[in-house]
Amino acid sequence: MLFEVKDLQGQNVPPVSFVLKGGEVLTVQGESGVGKSQMLRALADLSPHEGEVRLEGDEQQAMPATEWRRRVVLVPAESGWWADTVAEHFAERPPEEWWGRLRLKPALWDAPVERLSSGERQRLAVLRALVLEPRVLLLDEPTANLDRSNARAMADLLLDYVDEHGAAAVWVSHNPDEIAAHDGQRLEMTREGGVLHGSV
Known part of the structure; x- marks a missing residue:
């Protein structure tokens, strides 16, 4: 298995367990405040938690945090931008095909971050994650x-x-339409825990 999560829980994160193979997408749903974002942070090893998280058999706590976060990459709802220009936030320039597919002008590579729209920041944050070639995306x-x-x-x-x-x-x-397009598992989160469903 590629990604195994067993009895993950933490502050504001109810117990969840799931297993993903390569090529699979787990869609997570639940009302606001049940811990969806906090669960993603725990999976990325960005907040304290209990339980087992394994990537291709390697335990999260046995791997340096920086290495884990290059392989299990979080794209938060509000992306962080800490330098002046877009290019300074990337390990390398994304392929031109990706710019085109996300309808981003290649000239944005040298643009000041302060001039980006919220939509441009969101799309560029995804490209920033993809150039790391992660094994798992936390979206x-x-x-x-x-x-x-x-x-x-x-x-x-x-x-x-x-x-x-x-x-x-x-x-x-x-987004129900987005969820319906995913052929994979679905995790319904409540304050008591996560309920895993099969293909949607």
């Missing part, structure tokens, strides 16, 4: 601030990445 409503066509373009790129790289994704979404 916190990545299409939330996008119009329908841009949201579909992003979803298609992310799903293609998962398929082509044999990666996996844990995808928090409130």
Whole structure:
């Protein structure tokens, strides 16, 4: 198995367990405040938690945190930007195909971050994650601030990445259409814990 989670829990995170193979997407649903975002942070080893999390058999706590976060990459709902220009936030320049698929102008590579729209920041945050070639993507409503066509373009790129790289994704979404497009498992989170469902 690629990604194994057993009895994960922490502050504001009810107990959850699931297993993902390469090429699989786990869609996560639940009302606001049940711990979806906090679960993603725990999976990325960014907040204290209990339970077992394994990537290709390697235990999370046995791996340096920086290495884990290069292989299990979180794309938060509000991405962080700490330098002046877009390029300074990337390990390398994304392929031109990705710029085109997300309808981003290549000139944004040298643009000041302060001039980016919220939609541009969201799409660029996804590209920033993908260039790391993660084995697992942790996606916190990545299409939330996008119009329908841009949201579909992003979803298609992310799903293609998962398929082509044999990666996996844990995808928090409130969009029923987006969820219906995923052929995979669904985790319904409540304050008591997570209920895992089969293919949607």
